[in-house]
Amino acid sequence: MTTLSCGVLSGPICCPAPSSARGVRGAAGSSGASKRSGGRPGNGEREPSSFLSASSASASASDSSTSSSSSGSDITASCSSSGVFRGRFGARASPSALSGAAGRVGRGWTGATFGISRAICPLRCMAPTPGTGAAFTNGRPAAGSSQVDLTSVLSVDTRYKTETHAAASAGEQVVEETQVLFEANEEFRKNALVSSTEKYEEMYKQSVEDPDTFWSEIASQFHWEKKWDVTDGKVHTENFDVRKGPIKVEWFKGGKTNICYNALDRHVEAGRANDVAMFWEGNEPGYDSSVTFGNLLDLVSQVSNYLRSVGVKKGDAVVIYMPMLVELPVAMLACARIGAIHSVVFAGFSADSLAQRISDCKPKVVLTANGVMRGTKFINLKTIVDDALKQAKQEGYTVETSVVFANEVATKKEETAWVEGRDIWWQDVIPSQSTKSEVEWVDAEDPLFLLYTSGSTGKPKGVLHSTGGYMVYTATTFKHAFDYRPGEVYWCTADCGWITGHSYLTYGPLLNGATVVNFEGVPTYPDAGRCWEIVDKYNVNIFYTAPTAIRALMREGDKPVKKHLRKSLRVLGSVGEPINPAAWKWYYEVVGDSRCPISDTWWQTETGGFMITPMPGGWPLKPGSATFPFFGVQPAIVDENGKELHGECSGYLCVKASWPSTFRTLFGDHPRYETTYFAPFKGFYFSGDGCHRDKDGYYWLTGRVDDVINVSGHRIGSAEVESALVHHPLCAEAAVVGYDHEVKGQGIYAFVTLVEGVEYSDKLRKDLIAKVRSQIGPFAAPDIIHWAPGLPKTRSGKIMRRILRKIAASQIDELGDVSTLADPGVVEQLIELRDK
Numbered sequence: 001m002t003t004l005s006c007g008v009l010s011g012p013i014c015c016p017a018p019s020s021a022r023g024v025r026g027a028a029g030s031s032g033a034s035k036r037s038g039g040r041p042g043n044g045e046r047e048p049s050s051f052l053s054a055s056s057a058s059a060s061a062s063d064s065s066t067s068s069s070s071s072g073s074d075i076t077a078s079c080s081s082s083g084v085f086r087g088r089f090g091a092r093a094s095p096s097a098l099s100g101a102a103g104r105v106g107r108g109w110t111g112a113t114f115g116i117s118r119a120i121c122p123l124r125c126m127a128p129t130p131g132t133g134a135a136f137t138n139g140r141p142a143a144g145s146s147q148v149d150l151t152s153v154l155s156v157d158t159r160y161k162t163e164t165h166a167a168a169s170a171g172e173q174v175v176e177e178t179q180v181l182f183e184a185n186e187e188f189r190k191n192a193l194v195s196s197t198e199k200y201e202e203m204y205k206q207s208v209e210d211p212d213t214f215w216s217e218i219a220s221q222f223h224w225e226k227k228w229d230v231t232d233g234k235v236h237t238e239n240f241d242v243r244k245g246p247i248k249v250e251w252f253k254g255g256k257t258n259i260c261y262n263a264l265d266r267h268v269e270a271g272r273a274n275d276v277a278m279f280w281e282g283n284e285p286g287y288d289s290s291v292t293f294g295n296l297l298d299l300v301s302q303v304s305n306y307l308r309s310v311g312v313k314k315g316d317a318v319v320i321y322m323p324m325l326v327e328l329p330v331a332m333l334a335c336a337r338i339g340a341i342h343s344v345v346f347a348g349f350s351a352d353s354l355a356q357r358i359s360d361c362k363p364k365v366v367l368t369a370n371g372v373m374r375g376t377k378f379i380n381l382k383t384i385v386d387d388a389l390k391q392a393k394q395e396g397y398t399v400e401t402s403v404v405f406a407n408e409v410a411t412k413k414e415e416t417a418w419v420e421g422r423d424i425w426w427q428d429v430i431p432s433q434s435t436k437s438e439v440e441w442v443d444a445e446d447p448l449f450l451l452y453t454s455g456s457t458g459k460p461k462g463v464l465h466s467t468g469g470y471m472v473y474t475a476t477t478f479k480h481a482f483d484y485r486p487g488e489v490y491w492c493t494a495d496c497g498w499i500t501g502h503s504y505l506t507y508g509p510l511l512n513g514a515t516v517v518n519f520e521g522v523p524t525y526p527d528a529g530r531c532w533e534i535v536d537k538y539n540v541n542i543f544y545t546a547p548t549a550i551r552a553l554m555r556e557g558d559k560p561v562k563k564h565l566r567k568s569l570r571v572l573g574s575v576g577e578p579i580n581p582a583a584w585k586w587y588y589e590v591v592g593d594s595r596c597p598i599s600d601t602w603w604q605t606e607t608g609g610f611m612i613t614p615m616p617g618g619w620p621l622k623p624g625s626a627t628f629p630f631f632g633v634q635p636a637i638v639d640e641n642g643k644e645l646h647g648e649c650s651g652y653l654c655v656k657a658s659w660p661s662t663f664r665t666l667f668g669d670h671p672r673y674e675t676t677y678f679a680p681f682k683g684f685y686f687s688g689d690g691c692h693r694d695k696d697g698y699y700w701l702t703g704r705v706d707d708v709i710n711v712s713g714h715r716i717g718s719a720e721v722e723s724a725l726v727h728h729p730l731c732a733e734a735a736v737v738g739y740d741h742e743v744k745g746q747g748i749y750a751f752v753t754l755v756e757g758v759e760y761s762d763k764l765r766k767d768l769i770a771k772v773r774s775q776i777g778p779f780a781a782p783d784i785i786h787w788a789p790g791l792p793k794t795r796s797g798k799i800m801r802r803i804l805r806k807i808a809a810s811q812i813d814e815l816g817d818v819s820t821l822a823d824p825g826v827v828e829q830l831i832e833l834r835d836k
């Protein structure tokens, strides 16, 4: 492995539903939530249109208002007028290419295959196969039998108008493709970890041809108490094909390690005890702290000793429902230290959602805080936890211990409700613990954490990650996708309640010994310059956020950004949804002063780490494209029959083989794991996303192809919202779809049928929204409620969501054939009621 020893991989890693029938207006339904159908159909995943679903958005983002000034036409204008669009990072495109971006759709540009000054194809093996790009015609699948019925998914239709492109044909969301190339300047490339396409190609080739050698060399740079087993030269085993038996993935089995030891002790032992591991910035400016690797290790040790003292052992679950205090990542690391499985629940989920998760994983202990301020809003976390624990108890599971961090900045201890015998103040039990804590050496395949994603049936899916492969993969992806250099300060704005906060706020950066910024607040409090103020305060070098935040800040104009220097910034990152070119360009030009490459990282809770991502310096970027697969990742774009497409094409994004941080199962439900992710396309992991690959081999994510709505970069199952709506006694039936939202990416649009005889009113609308807030959380609140005396259904009673999506998008002239509906008149009625 010559490239591996050339230093590219050396550095930081090697140094150290209700069912009662009420009168329903309209025909029978089987696919929206209805009182008569008992909320949700079936027990398994919603077929055929639901392959994945998960959980959702941040309260702050979802609270943001809807107007936006962002528009793709702004870019076209500025590009055209300046003749050539070239930043310091080095954009290259002909003016004609830019002004030729006709037919703007969605929030930005439509793509077009106009002249690119230079075509690159890092995956040279990927020769275009004539004809395979035409798997979808006019946004519909080509004729042919399908192993899974994807017809209804595809009938979602596309708003992609350019005939020469079918980029969005597999997904509802429109890809906004732009062929402008941005290339890092020479200085950047010279110093980059992956400094050329050639280097990437060489390493990528090794990683897929001999993954065992490739990943073992990287894994060797961590501490293993005992080395993993090697069988016939292999360090991993996998079966990704349901036809060949149970789906199974193992990496580094037999190896004994501990991710907490690798993230903390290793650096302390290497003499870095006094280096800052985490800057904590509170919601209120002026409230901050910094902890060194030594401090962090002490804190983690104390929490782990306490957990042991109350009987938490290796393999036990611990639920963490905390705001973004230092104590949140500390709690995660403390669990990892003793081999307990942490299950962090985003502290924006309602009591019902928390109770559901508690009942499922049965934690010995719940760790929480009494409250938090988010912007100007106080959130009483303790009452939510109390409510959840009460519900869990009614459902048959009692949590013995609830540890409450007294967050004095947000609320007073004496105002906190208390259950004697169960509740205990964090501050009363943790600081008195010893700062020495034995490490529990665990097998690489022992579980590290559970993270629930909302299921399309309403039952959340507990995505389970194991230890060794996750450790190796998150550390390596962090390092390369951000071109991390030792000593740099990195800020990820994600909450630890989501996967990004696990992999790229906690584990990935700390494993690399990076200094991370942990921010408790929201980007717009006290003003829209807060992020850049923080960047300057801590000299942040790498800044990682979501398109929804970028769009929200972009709406406030350039001034709040330019007020701050941002000189320290070197690399920017994006995650959660496709970033539209207008936001990309603003992020690049205004935030990054046309100096910083943007790593648009595509990945999922299930993948644990980046799957398709730029490696800054390695190759030119195209705004809106996540570019190329990470080492070891073998993406496949397949048609509706599961046939792999080659060259330029559009279809369903799958992965052909395991990568070290593949999720191992869904907690307690391996059959659902197989059915949801591996059964739709035999032999592949199915991501649930649509994807286009352009002629240069760049990957363009086009959004979900299932009934999952991506709100502010977080996933919400439409079925979950429907189920919450029909919990309202006056709601007879509900069908929920996503629609374009200028800040959130997608918003939630709910069609609601009321119980016979009930009058529609604004009060009822508010009550329905409140119902969803209390059942799921504020972030899942519908943006629009559309009264629906009837829903468009086929004669067999299936709701035609394609039509609802068109109505939601005001594309009334594109409704298509409605003659197969049981009652075509329903559509007209819905159109009439659109703005009522």
Ligand code: WTA
Residues within 6 Å of the ligand: 054, 055, 498, 499, 500, 574, 575, 576, 577, 578, 579, 600, 601, 602, 603, 604, 605, 606, 626, 687, 688, 689, 701, 702, 703, 704, 710, 713, 714, 715
């Ligand atoms: C979407 C978040 C386009 C996608 C890490 C995926 C993206 C889902 C991107 C996973 C990106 C995430 N470009 N789409 N860079 N990143 N997505 O599990 O639809 O919360 O399936 O993980 O977000 O969301 P999850």
